[in-house]
Amino acid sequence: MPAWLVVFFSNMFFGCAGFSIVLPTLWPYLRQMNASTEFLAAVVAAYSVGEGLGGWTSGWLYNRYPEHPKSLLLGGMGLGVLAALFYVLAPIFGTAAKFVVLVARFTSGFDNGTRQTIEQTFIGSKISIEHQTSVSSRLSSCAITGIMMGPALGAPLQAVDWKLPGLVVDGNNGPGVVLLIVCMMNMLVSWRFFTVEPGKTSQPRLQANESRDQKSQPPNQRGLLVCYMIFFGVNLNMASLETVTPILAQRLYGWGPCLNPTECPFEASQVYVNLLLSSGGVLSLAMAALMSFCLGPYIFRREVVAISLSHAVSVLVNLDNMDFGGRLPASRFVVDYLLGAFFGGLARGPGVSLMTQIIGPHPKAAYMGLLFAIGAVPRIVGPFLFVELLQIPAPSRTAEFAFVYQGSVPRTWLLYGCQMVVFLTIFLSVQIFRKDLQPHPMHGDAISAGGIREPLLKQEASPAHADVIPNTPSLVREGIASFEDLTRNASSRSLIGGAAV
Numbered sequence: 419m420p421a422w423l424v425v426f427f428s429n430m431f432f433g434c435a436g437f438s439i440v441l442p443t444l445w446p447y448l449r450q451m452n453a454s455t456e457f458l459a460a461v462v463a464a465y466s467v468g469e470g471l472g473g474w475t476s477g478w479l480y481n482r483y484p485e486h487p488k489s490l491l492l493g494g495m496g497l498g499v500l501a502a503l504f505y506v507l508a509p510i511f512g513t514a515a516k517f518v519v520l521v522a523r524f525t526s527g528f529d530n531g532t533r534q535t536i537e538q539t540f541i542g543s544k545i546s547i548e549h550q551t552s553v554s555s556r557l558s559s560c561a562i563t564g565i566m567m568g569p570a571l572g573a574p575l576q577a578v579d580w581k582l583p584g585l586v587v588d589g590n591n592g593p594g595v596v597l598l599i600v601c602m603m604n605m606l607v608s609w610r611f612f613t614v615e616p617g618k619t620s621q622p623r624l625q626a627n628e629s630r631d632q633k634s635q636p637p638n639q640r641g642l643l644v645c646y647m648i649f650f651g652v653n654l655n656m657a658s659l660e661t662v663t664p665i666l667a668q669r670l671y672g673w674g675p676c677l678n679p680t681e682c683p684f685e686a687s688q689v690y691v692n693l694l695l696s697s698g699g700v701l702s703l704a705m706a707a708l709m710s711f712c713l714g715p716y717i718f719r720r721e722v723v724a725i726s727l728s729h730a731v732s733v734l735v736n737l738d739n740m741d742f743g744g745r746l747p748a749s750r751f752v753v754d755y756l757l758g759a760f761f762g763g764l765a766r767g768p769g770v771s772l773m774t775q776i777i778g779p780h781p782k783a784a785y786m787g788l789l790f791a792i793g794a795v796p797r798i799v800g801p802f803l804f805v806e807l808l809q810i811p812a813p814s815r816t817a818e819f820a821f822v823y824q825g826s827v828p829r830t831w832l833l834y835g836c837q838m839v840v841f842l843t844i845f846l847s848v849q850i851f852r853k854d855l856q857p858h859p860m861h862g863d864a865i866s867a868g869g870i871r872e873p874l875l876k877q878e879a880s881p882a883h884a885d886v887i888p889n890t891p892s893l894v895r896e897g898i899a900s901f902e903d904l905t906r907n908a909s910s911r912s913l914i915g916g917a918a919v
Contacts, residue, residue, distance in 0.1 A: 420544075422612045423553070426537045429604050430560040433498075433530055436597040437465070438568030440505070447590040451509070451516040461520050463798050465527035470794030472531025477787015480536055484781060487536055488612055494532030495605040501525035502598035506591050510584055529601075531790055539786045542774040547857075550774055551721065552714030555767035559706035562763075566699045571596060637777045641854040642785065644847050645773040646792045648725055648765055651844045653793040655732055655762040657800035658837060659698060663755055665808070667691045669828055671748050672819025682821040694752065698759035705763040714767070721768035721775075722848060722855055728765035729845040731757060736838035740831040744814040778858020807833040 440447075445458055453461075472494065479490055505522040508515045538554070545553050575592030587595060668674040673690035676682030709717070717724050735754045739746060770789075777785055813826035848855070 431564040432600045434561040434564030435568040436600045438565045439593045453516040464524040466794045466797040468524040468527025469531035470791040472528035473535045473790030474787045476532040476535045477783045480783030498529030498601040506594040539783045550771040554770045555709030562703045641776045648769040649793045654796040657796045676821040701760040721772040724768045725765045731761040732841040736834040739834040775857035
């Protein structure tokens, strides 16, 4: 496994851990700055806005300066370091503190969008297409694991109470310290081990002496549009599961934390939402792991089948969650949530791989940047739109769950009906434009010159089997091989001369 790919996995894990580590304390942090709940929503949305803008901007820059992926990556990471620093220092700005947090979260999102776009584009240009589904799924595995581990990494910081000159670091901004360390570590590791050969471009360029047919065949625009729709659907599913589930669990079934913990006796139902979300995270990780280590080679050239299955499940799950009779049984709600969490990630890796094949020998950065910008849209508008769609239908009844929720019980048919229409539209588009989802005619089974054509996971094998997709080794063997590759690169290249960009 190339050293830069290990760096990408590390960046994705720690970057997503840094994203989720601050979420549990974000509202208490803003509340001590006298911020409103509306401002909290703006801060949460600002991250996704920055992520989309970062993806689009970095894609445009990478397309224009394909020889400098490392410089662009480090530039985005530098912004991430500054964002984490100002997140911690926000209280010293007095009445402007909450606006500093807003800008810091926006800039952190910009950093994340930049990293995802550059890394995914580099992978699309350097990894042979039969391995791209597996590699994209491994990136997703690292992301999901990081998101799940982030709150756990930040939990010990609740006991922190450091008095510094002009600043107090406590349980609210303490996670920002970890975020700062993570950003600095990612930047140093990328600077040291992410190398691009001198004089090489990581973006394919069509040369003047290439065939006129190759120049005249841009990527299939309908195919690209469907890929954008697929990625939109993947992120819509994720945003819905994260946002709507806690709200509906509280208002339909009385699951969730007490409104006033000091007056509330403990009941098992108070942790049901945590268990449900944790189970969904485990299932999402399980699907990503299956795609990474088992299903990836089998889905190669069958990406449309995997994408269709994922969106078909999303259609059925949302249809099943519509409370036509005025009630949604808890068992049905739980099963549908778990199915959505498991199959939702099935389309992500194949979708990115399919788009790479459609783009073919053309530069990929601009397309990937737009892809991640579109993927951020559901996470920006979703939380606001979901709540509105729950409030529009007249409530069926009122509920009184002691210590948890007292009020009207929302109807779910409009929310899940709208989502079903979106997923059904994407599913039908994949079937109708199936012919447009074919690889670029000049793409073949190879990638741009200078790309990696050898097996992604190196094994001892005879030369006759060098092109056969290898059996995935165990995590331990792969980790040892990756570490050896890192140390070998470190010893064979000087700190400056080997890091040409």
